[in-house]
Amino acid sequence: MRIVSAKLSLAAIPVSLLTLSAILTQHHGPYYLRNNFDPEYNYLLNSLNLLTLHSPAHTDHPGTTLQILGAAVVWLQWLGGYLMGRREALREAVLSHPEEYLRGMNFVLNVLISGALYRAASAIHRVSKSITAAMLLQITVLVYLQTFIALTRVSPEPLLIAAALALMIPMAPMVLSREGVEANGGRLAAAAGVLFGFGLITKVTFAPLAAVVLLFPHRKRRFAWAAASTVLLLLLPIAPRLPAMASWLGSLVVHSGQYGQGRIGIPEANAVAANIISLWPDQLPLFLFLGLYAMGLFRRVGPKPDGERRLLIAACIAIAAEGVMVAKHPATHYLVPALVLTAFVNAALWRRRHAAQWSWR
């Protein structure tokens, strides 16, 4: 009875979020509007490219995962329509009803977010036996406006939220379980590596979450191999475009201006400061959480890093790295992976502070 009650409690927020996504998408308006079509139509048309056996031309994020998911959704939606009597060729169907297909992709992304939110909270609850910690994870995700905006989009961000939440499923036992993890450690590290690779190919802004490798202290190599294999596999559909993609991503790093513009070098200090300050009001909770984690870290200085310290170090590195990325390209949606990570950190910290006879691994 208690298990059923816990499951119902943990399902409440994901189901509400899925319902809310339908309302917000309605308010957001059609995807052809000026503020709504980029990158939505890019992803729809590149998913169609995959379905017609062409390599996607848009590889900026690179976003291959979303294109593959989009291709699957579009194909199933088209097949459903075809079987129901709408006799159109796939290409004609997508090009003449693009909004319908974008709504389908948006719905599937929202189902993934809600499902991952439920599963991540369940994983926390399973290993910690704390419904409050599990719900704190879900509530922290709702603290950010970017979560709600992502519900209306067909862009990498919704998939990044789902991937970051899914990454918490193998992280939870590593951080919170008191016994029996060593036997499964390799499997959990491999699963985390696969999910990290998936997130990284969805959008490079996921890269700072590589810091979670610190939570697998004896399985770093397993994590790295799993991540590298996943990345290579997911890059296959865009193999002919890899040189162009590498050149684009390289230009983002080495040029001082935004989006590969300006001279080669680091940006001016005043530009970096202005960019960070411009994000401050929108992302105040994130910066305050970072301050709190840093304080917690300094209070736990000791000779041997324990589970809490490893978690706080990983969180501080990930958020700081995300901050460095947006210092040159200031946009709040680039911070999404770090925002979602704070949900896990908060839940774990809550469990730590409220558990009797608790010992961190």
Add this chain to the structure above:
Amino acid sequence: MVVALTALVAIGLGRNVWSVRWWVEAAEQDRENIAELRALEERLRPCEIIPS
């Protein structure tokens, strides 16, 4: 730390309710502006300059 954490989450949640409402209103305003612009375009159609 737990008190600070709880307070931050609670404040963040309250603040976000306001942010989401603001965002929804901005999105609706944007749509209304576009609709008005389209209506204006339709009204001005008779005034279109036909190139000679």
